Amino acid sequence: RGPDTNAAAMGDEHQNDQEESQHHLTVTDSRTGKSIKIPVHNNGFIHAPDLRQIGITSFDPGFMNTAAGRSRICHIDGEKGKLLYRGYAIEELAEKSSFLEVAYLLIYGALPVKAELENWQKRIMTHTYLHENLVQLMKSFRYDSHPMGMLISTIAAMSTFHPEGNPSLRGTQIYENFEVQNKQIFRLIGKLPTIAACAYRHRIGRPYNNPVNYLNYTENFLYMLDRLSEHDYRPNPALARALDVLFIIHAEHEFNCSTAAMRHLSSSGVDPYTAVAGAAAALYGPSHGGASEAVVRMLEDIGTVEKIDEFLADVKAKRKRLMGFGHRVYKNYDPRAKILKAHADRVFSILGTDELMKVAVELETRALSDEYFISRRLYPNVDFYSGLIYRTMGFPVDMFPVLFTIPRTVGWLAHWREMLQNGDTRIWRPRQMYEGETERAYSSIYDRQSSEDISLKAYESKTSRRRMAAHS
Numbered sequence: 320r321g322p323d324t325n326a327a328a329m330g331d332e333h334q335n336d337q338e339e340s341q342h343h344l345t346v347t348d349s350r351t352g353k354s355i356k357i358p359v360h361n362n363g364f365i366h367a368p369d370l371r372q373i374g375i376t377s378f379d380p381g382f383m384n385t386a387a388g389r390s391r392i393c394h395i396d397g398e399k400g401k402l403l404y405r406g407y408a409i410e411e412l413a414e415k416s417s418f419l420e421v422a423y424l425l426i427y428g429a430l431p432v433k434a435e436l437e438n439w440q441k442r443i444m445t446h447t448y449l450h451e452n453l454v455q456l457m458k459s460f461r462y463d464s465h466p467m468g469m470l471i472s473t474i475a476a477m478s479t480f481h482p483e484g485n486p487s488l489r490g491t492q493i494y495e496n497f498e499v500q501n502k503q504i505f506r507l508i509g510k511l512p513t514i515a516a517c518a519y520r521h522r523i524g525r526p527y528n529n530p531v532n533y534l535n536y537t538e539n540f541l542y543m544l545d546r547l548s549e550h551d552y553r554p555n556p557a558l559a560r561a562l563d564v565l566f567i568i569h570a571e572h573e574f575n576c577s578t579a580a581m582r583h584l585s586s587s588g589v590d591p592y593t594a595v596a597g598a599a600a601a602l603y604g605p606s607h608g609g610a611s612e613a614v615v616r617m618l619e620d621i622g623t624v625e626k627i628d629e630f631l632a633d634v635k636a637k638r639k640r641l642m643g644f645g646h647r648v649y650k651n652y653d654p655r656a657k658i659l660k661a662h663a664d665r666v667f668s669i670l671g672t673d674e675l676m677k678v679a680v681e682l683e684t685r686a687l688s689d690e691y692f693i694s695r696r697l698y699p700n701v702d703f704y705s706g707l708i709y710r711t712m713g714f715p716v717d718m719f720p721v722l723f724t725i726p727r728t729v730g731w732l733a734h735w736r737e738m739l740q741n742g743d744t745r746i747w748r749p750r751q752m753y754e755g756e757t758e759r760a761y762s763s764i765y766d767r768q769s770s771e772d773i774s775l776k777a778y779e780s781k782t783s784r785r786r787m788a789a790h791s
Contacts (some may be wrong), residue, residue: 350375376750388582392425392733393571400651404571413658417444418566419536422508423569426732446509447530450480457517467603467720473514485590494739503591504732513723516543519718537563541575557669561662565705568655569723571730577602581731582738586747591735598731599724608720611706614643615716618675627682635691643703652698659704666708673711743777
């Protein structure tokens with residue numbers, strides 16, 4: 320237990336590779352007739368550099384079948400629909416643990432004992448305040464700024480407030496010190512809800528609330544979102560618990576887009592604030608953190624149960640997309656979606672049933688009984704119900720990716736720490752398949768031919784057209 324546990328367990332990165340593999344692939348290059356034997360490691364992995372022996376480079380855009388690193392943090396069995404955090408089933412953690420307890424597990428590799436959990440919670444909750452200059456930075460954003468843009472910018476700005484945590488300023492060796500690692504972890508996990516709450520309050524035109532240390536992590540977040548002038552405001556505990564569960568199931572999910580971005584950026588040695596900001600930017604994309612918003616938009620477009628059959632017909636005809644179904648990894652029901660479906664009922668019992676829930680349940684029922692979707696193994700994923708819960712809790716859709724970022728920061732930091740612990744600090748530098756021109760002779764500007772494929776057109780506002788009319 321403790322910071323040295325994972326390092327000792329992982330050992331040298333290439334320990335397994337140094338042992339003689341019992342299995343191999345025989346690869347024959349039909350161009351030359353040369354054959355090579357490539358060792359197969361860990362029941363199914365080969366080292367892509369082994370292909371260099373016959374002058375081959377693997378090509379895998381989107382990382383469809385490429386493992387970019389080793390990890391002990393999270394495991395997904397897509398065929399069986401299982402998700403494990405450090406070996407613990409997500410269902411059991413969602414039922415029995417708190418978010419901060421799961422955060423400790425993900426980052427440090429073991430469930431904490433009572434004293435460890437209390438110390439961890441204290442460490443996090445005493446790092447929730449923002450520097451006043453950072454608050455003023457957030458207040459300088461436009462009144463209608465997207466909260467995710469505010470969040471990303473503010474996280475990146477945090478690096479300027481903590482130069483002692485920046486390897487570019489203090490040297491690449493600073494994170495050999497576990498205490499320096501831990502300090503940045505406390506700061507990022509502690510301050511993310513405060514930044515998110517400030518972005519929310521900014522958007523609705525209300526003054527920011529300071530955090531308090533007598534509430535738990537999610538209660539404090541809801542307090543900063545909702546407190547008006549009350550001196551004794553305390554969020555509904557059942558809603559705080561529902562949000563806690565949402566945070567647990569969103570905390571980690573292997574090498575997804577944003578986690579891969581975190582690892583990629585961290586491989587350069589950049590500080591964790593900049594790396595987390597970059598990972599959050601990746602999550603901001605509509606194909607990643609914006610997926611739950613797309614589900615809500617789809618359900619709003621369907622509108623009523625009576626229109627479901629028409630919608631599904633449009634999906635089969637490829638005129639519309641079925642959002643919230645299917646996953647690149649899961650080929651079975653996403654276990655996180657099952658958890659959310661149960662918690663949705665608890666939220667609805669307090670806040671009332673969302674009118675779109677009937678549409679969602681019936682859409683799921685009909686899709687899972689339709690051979691078209693069954694044969695394609697399209698099952699509801701985590702985004703299908705999370706958006707409905709957030710919507711019922713009163714969050715605008717532009718807050719959905721922010722609510723995703725808060726817990727996923729834990730997963731990003733777990734991977735950051737694991738990279739440091741493993742000594743896996745080689746900079747990521749993928750190869751490319753070059754398809755451009757071969758070497759060309761430079762020609763004078765007077766001898767060149769205009770290219771019809773290049774256009775510099777861009778949209779213009781009516782104001783710009785009026786101004787430019789003066790020069791016509």
